[in-house]
Amino acid sequence: MDINIWAVEITIFGMAIVTFMTRVSGYWLISKFTLSGRVKVALEVMPGAVLLSIVAPTALTSGIAEAIATVVTMALALRATLLVAITGGVLSVVLLRFAIS
Amino acid sequence: MDKNINFKHGLVDMLPMTIASIPFGLMVGALAAQKGLDGWQILMMSAFVYAGASQFMALDMWSTPVAIWAVIGATALINLRHIMMGAALRAHIYHLPSYIKWPYIYLMSDEAWATGIKASAKNKLTPAYVLGVLIPFYFIWVFSSLIGQAFGNLINDPAKYGFDFVFTAVFIAMTMGFWQANRHSMALVVAAISAVLSYHYIGGVWHIFIGGLLGTITAAIMVKPEELN
Numbered sequence A: 001m002d003i004n005i006w007a008v009e010i011t012i013f014g015m016a017i018v019t020f021m022t023r024v025s026g027y028w029l030i031s032k033f034t035l036s037g038r039v040k041v042a043l044e045v046m047p048g049a050v051l052l053s054i055v056a057p058t059a060l061t062s063g064i065a066e067a068i069a070t071v072v073t074m075a076l077a078l079r080a081t082l083l084v085a086i087t088g089g090v091l092s093v094v095l096l097r098f099a100i101s
Numbered sequence B: 001m002d003k004n005i006n007f008k009h010g011l012v013d014m015l016p017m018t019i020a021s022i023p024f025g026l027m028v029g030a031l032a033a034q035k036g037l038d039g040w041q042i043l044m045m046s047a048f049v050y051a052g053a054s055q056f057m058a059l060d061m062w063s064t065p066v067a068i069w070a071v072i073g074a075t076a077l078i079n080l081r082h083i084m085m086g087a088a089l090r091a092h093i094y095h096l097p098s099y100i101k102w103p104y105i106y107l108m109s110d111e112a113w114a115t116g117i118k119a120s121a122k123n124k125l126t127p128a129y130v131l132g133v134l135i136p137f138y139f140i141w142v143f144s145s146l147i148g149q150a151f152g153n154l155i156n157d158p159a160k161y162g163f164d165f166v167f168t169a170v171f172i173a174m175t176m177g178f179w180q181a182n183r184h185s186m187a188l189v190v191a192a193i194s195a196v197l198s199y200h201y202i203g204g205v206w207h208i209f210i211g212g213l214l215g216t217i218t219a220a221i222m223v224k225p226e227e228l229n
Helices: A007-030 A039-061 A064-079 A080-101 B007-034 B040-050 B054-062 B068-078 B082-095 B098-106 B108-120 B128-151 B165-180 B185-201 B206-222
Strands: none
Touching: A007 B040, A007 B054, A007 B068, A007 B082, A007 B098, A007 B206, A039 A064, A039 B082, A039 B108, A039 B165, A039 B185, A039 B206, A064 A080, A064 B165, A080 B007, A080 B165, B007 B040, B007 B054, B007 B128, B007 B165, B040 B054, B040 B128, B054 B068, B082 B098, B082 B108, B082 B206, B098 B128, B108 B128, B108 B165, B165 B185, B185 B206
């Protein structure tokens, strides 16, 4: 009965703890290893691989408008600043959805 | 090449992501309001959990009464990628004093992490630069989720303004920053394909971990012996 009053706070607190644990554990774990050449290459490539894996499913398979807007964002990111790329990507998805629907 | 980067450089490098976090924060806040969380609760969540994607997903599965363990478990799962991220960040921040290092680890958003690693390729990270990366982004995130909670009903159709695509655009743009910086395009192709496949055949949030890991392993295997030192 009593726990129900604080259920939301307990959940938030638990989320905060597990999230911090994921953030600190990789940092801590890697200190236990000597970094050989291949591990260094792996750590160098990891940022791009993780970022891309987060969005690839939504970016590439949620629809034709999203897929085209993803290509637009990629092209802009190679030529212009991040802000231009992000704004251009969002604007193009709005226009494409409007045009397609 | 080696210039002493300051607070302003950090703030400017993060600015596109900071701006883009506003609609995302508004959406998370609005979702929290719909699920019955009050202002203090979303403030606590954004300030202490401070992980947008997992907050969004947690609120999406939020019910009354809340399924405590299911939400905490799903949060851990979506944040598994932080283990890889923390490992990759270590070499770039190891030289910094503890009072900068620990806040950086606690506030290691995807954005702050990617910005720090990218900047570190050109200049050694300084305490002031890291604070410039962390502080404005943190407060904008917390503040925009609070505003979203207060005006929850104003944004009931995020797709109409493309708000739902902001997150995708930010991550695609950040990925391209790394694409230019390294020679391991094959690893990124493998990451993208395996992420899409595991998203459709395994489900959940495993695609982040599987794509990230397979892409990384690909790079480690494909590197030529003469490139190792």
